[in-house]
Amino acid sequence: MKKMRHNIFYNRREFQMIDNFMQVLKLIKEKRTNNVVKKSDWDKGDLYKTLVHDKLPKQLKVHIKEDKYSVVGKVATGNYSKVPWISIYDENITKETKDGYYLVYLFHPEGEGIYLSLNQGWSKISICFRGIKMLQNKEH
Secondary structure, eight states: OHHHHHHHHHHHHHHHHHHHHHHHHHHHHHHHHTTOOSGGGOTTHHHHHIIIIIIHHHHHHTTOOOTTEEEEEEEEESEEEEEEEEEEEETTTOSSTTSSEEEEEEEOTTSSOEEEEEEEOOHHHHHHHHHHHHHHHHHO
16 A cells, blocks of 8 residues: 555656656747747746756656766756756766766757757867867967
């Protein structure tokens, strides 16, 4: 009997998470339809941010048994990004999404779906490459 209650509770929690993912997709469609770029231009911005930054990462974290994993979501840095995301990464390998590698849920820019991807940070590589390119340009 207890096991059945646990399964029912677990399923409700999963359905709530699925509903939140679907709500984000609807908000993305609305944001795109209304050409919203800045947070201040949209009355649903707080809900959008709360879902991606707080609710969904917490709901995903419940399913991760080890503490070494972080779950982080982003919708914007300044203006809204075209592709909001929620990443899951091992803190022993990746300190932030700019570097290392991680799993990430990528929301389609038009709200048409969600993709689960294995991504890698590019910032350090990009900075290194720029430095090498600058040195090569000085040599010529």
